[in-house]
Amino acid sequence: MINPFDDKYFMKKALQEAEIALSEGEVPIGAVVVCNGQIIAKGHNQVETLNDPTAHAEMLAFTAATNYLGAKYLPDCTLYVTLEPCQMCAGAAFWTQIGRIVYAADDDKRGYKHLHCNVHPKTEIVSGVLREESEKLLQVFFNNIR
DSSP, X not given: XXXXXXXXXXXXXXXXXXXHHHHTTSOOOEEEEEETTEEEEEEEOOHHHHTOTTOOHHHHHHHHHXXXXXXXXXXXXXXXXXXXXXXXXXXXXXXXXXXXXXXXXXXXXXXXXXXXXXOOTTOEEXXXXXXXXXXXXXXXXXXXXX
C-alpha cells in the first residue's frame, strides 16, 4: 500500500511533466506511471506538438508503461496525473486495468466523472493530491492565451 507521502512525491513528478508541457505551449497536464515504487513511464500533453488530439499525457504514459512492461495490462501500477482524466483517457485506463489512479485537480467540464463514464471497477481512485499546484499551472496557461 502506498502512503500519502508517496502520493505527493509522485504527483510532484507528474507536475514536473506538466511544467514541460507548459513550456512547450501545451495545456499543462503531466502524468507518471509507477510500478513497485518506481516511475516506469511519464508523459505530458503533446496535442499541439504532435498535431494529434489523442496525445494526452495519460495516453502517452500508458503506451510507455505497457511498452516498458511488455504487457497490455497495468493492474499493479498507479497513474499519477495532474488533472482528472477525460472520457478518452478514462476509457484507456479501463482497458489497461490500471490498479490505481491518483489525480490532482477536478475537471468540471471534461472530466470522466462529470461525463458519467467509469474506469475499471477494480481501479482505486484518489483525487485532490496537490490540487492547488495543478490548478495554478492551468491558470497560468489559460491566462496567457486570453
